[in-house]
Amino acid sequence: MPTFIEKPTIVEAAGNLPKVIREYVGAVNTGTRGLSIAHMSSPGGWAEPGQRPEFDEYTIVLRGAVLVEHEGGTLEVGAGQAVRTAAGEWVRYSTPGPDGADYVSVCLPGFTPDTVHRDA
Template identity: 65%
Template sequence: MPRLIQASARIEAAGEPPKVIDEFIGRVNSGTEALSIAKMISPQGWSEPGQTPEFDEYTVVLRGALHVESREATQIVSAGQAIITSAGEWVRYSTPDGETEYLAVCLPAFSPDTVHRDE
C-alpha cells in the first residue's frame, strides 16, 4: 500500500544566517536511506561551508536564485532551472542576492556523516 507522508520534518541547517529545511522523505522524516527530498528556504546572504558529499544532489529552484560554486566556476541557478552535482565533487551553495526557495533531492539520502563539510 502507498505510504502517505503526513508532514515534513524541520531540520537544523548549516550556514548563516539560518535557512529552513523541511524534509519530506529521507533519513529523519520517513526513515528512507535510498534518497531524500527536502524543501529549502534560504534567506538573502545565506552561505554554508563547502562540502564533498558522498551523494548526488539534484536541485530545482522554485523562487529566487541559488549560487552553486565548484572548483571550476560559480553558476547561478534561477527560478525554473535545475542543477545536478555529483558525489565526490566539491561544491558550496549560497543565496547572496535574495531569499531563495528550492527542492533538493539527494541520492542516496542526505546524511551529516556523508556530506563532508569543510572545516
Template identity: 60%
Template sequence: MPRLIETPQVITAAGEPPKRIEEYAGRVATGHTGVSVARMVSPSGWSEPFQSPEFEEITVVLRGVLRVESDAGVLEVAAGQAVVASPGERVRYSTPGPEGAEYLAVCLPAFTPDTVHREDEGA
C-alpha cells in the same frame, strides 16, 4: 496503500543566517536510506561551507537564485532551473540575492551529516 506525508520534519541547517530545511522523505522523516527529498527556504545572505558529499544532489530552484560554487566555476541557478552535483564534487551553495531562495534538494543516496563532508569555514 500509498503513505501520506502530512508534514515534513524540520531539520537544523548548516550555514548563516539560518535557513529552513523541511525533509519530506529521507533518514529523519521516513527512514529512507536510498533517497532524501527536502524543501529549503534560505534567506538573503545565507551561505554554507564548501562540501564534498558522497551522494548525488539534484536541486530544483522554485523561487529566487541559488549560487553554486565549485572548483570549475560559479553557477547562478534561477527559478525554473536545476543543477546536479555529482558525488565527490566540491561545492558550496549560497543565496546572495535580495529575495533569498526556495528550492528542492533530492539526494541519492539520502543525505546524512556523516557523508556530506563539510569543510571548516576557514578552508
C-alpha cells in the same frame, strides 16, 4: 500501497544565517536512507560551508536564485532551473540575492550529516 507523508520534519541547517529545511523523505522524517527530498527556504545573504558529499544532489529552484560554487567555477541557478552535482565533487551553496530562495533538493543516496563532508 501508497505511503502518505503527512508533513515534513524541520531539520537544522548549516550556514551563516537561519535556513529552513523541510525534509519530506529521508533519514530523519521517514527513515529512508536511499533517497532524500527536502524543500529549502534560505534568506538573502545565506551561505554554507563547502562540501564534498557522498551523494548526487539535484536542486530545482522554485523562487530566487541559488549560487553553486564548484572547482571549475560558479553557476547561478534561477527560478525554473535545476542543477545536478555529483558525488565526490566539491560544491558550496549560497543565496546572495536580497530575497533569498526556495528550492527542492533531491539526494541519492539520501543526505546524512555523516556523508556530506563539510569543509572545516
